[in-house]
Amino acid sequence: MVNVKLVNVTKRFGRVVAVNKVTLVAEHGEFFTLLGPSGCGKTTTLRIIAGLEYADEGKIIFDDTDVTDLPPYKRGTGMVFQNYALWPHMTVFDNIAYGLKIKKLPKDEVRRRVKEVLDLIKLTGMEDRYPTQLSGGQQQRVALARALVVEPKVLLLDEPLSNLDAKLRVEMREEIQRIQKKLGITAIYVTHDQEEAMVISDRIAVLNQGTVMQVGTPQELYKRPRNLFVATFLGRYTIAEGLVKEVSSEGLVLLHTPAVKLLGIVTSPEIRLKEGDKAVAIIRPHAFKFHEPQTKSSPITGVIEWVSYLGPYYEARLKVGKLSFLMTVDPSIKVEVGMKLTVYVHPEDIVIFPAKALREESYGAELK
Amino acid sequence: MASFLLRKIRRELDSLTSSQLIIVLFLLTFFLLLPLGSILYKGFVVGNHFSLAYVEQTFKDPQMIKIPPNTALMKFTQIYRFKLLPNGSRALIPINILAIGSEGPDFGYILNSIFVSTSVMIFASIIGVIAAFIIARYDFPGKNVFRVLLFIPLLATPFVNAYVIGKVLGTSGLVNYLLNNVFHLPYKLVISGLPAVIIIQTLSFFPIVYMNVLSSIINIDPSMEEQAENLGAHGLKLFRTITFPLSLPGLASGATLVFVFSMEDLGAPIGLAGAFGNGLHTHLMSFYVFSQFQQAYSLSLVNPEAYIVATIMLTIATIGFIIIKKYVSLRQYAMLSKGGRWSPRLSRPKWLGLAGVYAFMTLLVITASFPQFGVIVLSLTNWATSGPLPTHLTPNYILALVEKPGVVQAIKNSATYSGLAIAITVLLGTSAAYIVARRNITGREAIDVLATIPIVIPGIIIAVGFLVFFGSLFPNTLFDPFINPGTLLIFTYTVRRSPFLTRSVFAGLQQTHVSLEEAAMNLGASRTRTFFSITIPLVAANVIGGSILSFVYMMNETSTSLILGSHQPSQGPITFLMSQVIYGSGQVSAVSIAAALGVLLMTLQIIAIAVSNYILKQRVAFLGV
Ligand SMILES: Nc1ncnc2c1ncn2[C@@H]1O[C@H](COP(=O)(O)OP(=O)(O)O)[C@@H](O)[C@H]1O
């Protein structure tokens, strides 16, 4: 169990900068996730930590040891590959025992530890099967067991659930989290699925085009995204564009859109807005209140144009001018299409960013 | 920056990679680069100075380039023969002999080779493309029989097959026997010289085009043709605009291989010389170099023009290799070898088409495979001495394989050299393939080229390189080609045939996900341990399959066996003995022993192809370059 530090790590493939000056720390025993769209450099970052790829610049440090130039077999990481990488010419037992045999452990200890880890991942009795005789979920467990049995300093997982069906995915992610907490091991997890990342992680680093956009707990990222990329990559939202009318001394920003006036907050000291700037507001679906609150808030009046029943709650769209706000609605409140309605949003739930971020190339694709 | 490079070198050169690099570079330098380099040295360095004197001498030599060329293609002569008339009297009747190729064409050795190779390439391409298209796109009863029969011409029976063709096409051969004695026509047809070489080589090399084009067509995504049909193209138009252009990579590499193989071939000229005596069919670059070095007991007796001719052949082969590389990169090769993943587009021809398909295929299969069948007949009967047709069966020639000491010795020699060469080849091939497929080191491309280019380099050129390099620098040692040609044969076999194994292992590595090896290293296995416990077991089928193919090609290796073997006949392998028997010995029935050896080689080849197809589950690895 170690803390893993990346300092200014850069990796290029020809002209592609796959990882761009990444600096991160995953703490002792932490479940740390690298999240981002496909091609943003998550796998490359993980492979650099494992030593399967070498950084062009920067350092990798485990606790106080600089491992930047160590070959993979001297790093003591345990990696679970996206395709599991189980050896087809070995049984489940031999696959799992491989790392222990390399360490030249006595035979009975190898047996004991393989058995222990098989219990841990609930695959007892499968020792003699070959990987091709296992289901996807079982293969996944064997891959996990093979990485865990050597008691690695850090567990590395590259989209381990992406080849499983939706139901198994939910089961396995809970399982992985349970095992990680039980062993107290540092884990670095790669995924492009923001929901998976939110559920499983202690902290998340959001990556885009090789750059770290923000690091934080799931709550921080969701409630206080520090840039438009993070705001729009995580969760669902409504975006409204307008002009800054006023910036108050407490930092509240009043935004006039053609349809409504919105009072919101700015999440990063790097964002400086002044009167007359073009800006956008991001509002999450659950932020809408149906009774006027005591505190300051932005009222929004419109007509319900679409309602959908999703089990425990409804989703609805409120049309105001050219804007259409996506809201979750508690079933206790009756909404139907065509109904006129006023809802209220607290300033903390409206996050304002400069509009030029919207035009920046890197966001364009993600906003669609 | 410098320290970054140093760190990178330290990281990449672990003990496995360093050992593999040393093995590959040592073998390829000593047994390929330096021998080839010494040919250039001999040809271009006169008295310690670079000189074009020999080049000039060669190009002015009327034997090499004949000015004006002789373009006569055929010659008519009339002879008179007594014939027994029904009334018992005898009459002198004329017989018209049409001799093709005996007087001409003749452009001199260099241009003759180019003329022959170009013609063979064109004819083999036409036949190969038609055959491939029929097999790929038509479904007809008996198709699989034809598929198998189309492989027969690829079974090498060095010298004897050309001898059979000579025997069939000769003055008193089967064709003329039919003309004179069965149809009672007063004509004889005799084909020799360059036209005979062209016919023999076309018939034995067209399957190379056929296989390469076939694998290209099979790998065309059917939706491409379906889209074109959807837009209204069909029949010949569809073929011309879609199918044919998409199969061009296969045609380009197949045709280039045919050109190079035809240029280096010694089987046809030597076999024809055995059947007709020396004639224009020996006026080829390959035969010229062969004769220069076969007779020379000392290098000082060799005409320096031979080095220039060798350089010309080497240059043409290298250009051919570049063309093939350009069209079929290694990556595409991996794709090709996976075979048809799509359901094939097959149509059933109407009866007229069907008749055409059968006529073409039957004619092709019969003309292309009769030499191989002839070899079998030759080995089992008294055909060699009985005139146009055999009269009785005899087991003597097959028994000679185990009874005649000289023959047994040759078989032993071949097996020993090939066995040792395979051991070295496995080391060389797996190392080269692993470095090229898995290691990211500078110079990787150069290793890739060096490890695969021997496929196109004529064997005679390698043999000459060995004679010059080892003959001048290692006299009276284990590596002296005049005393110990056997030792050097092991290395010529290794260098010439290792590309088959390298290719096969490379394909295996491409189909094995690298994460399987990374997982082992992640668990603490060094690269060496990973290589032996994970990589090799995963590509074992490719190593075995590649070894079998390489082994069989080693047993069949002709050109270096001939040139090196001739300096110590007791160390000569099978093919050397065959050439001796056909070309050297005056004892006619010995041809039948050569045929028996040919049958032995064919049997080995059939077994090897069957086994490696079974192991590798693919057909294309065999000659796909
Ligand atoms: N071995 C490689 N060679 C060339 N480019 C690569 C290689 N590996 C990754 N890349 C490129 O680096 C970028 C990041 O890739 P990757 O780390 O795999 O992304 P992710 O895992 O986030 O989807 C991509 O543009 C990818 O094409």
Ligand SMILES: [Mg+2]
């Ligand atoms: Mg990835």
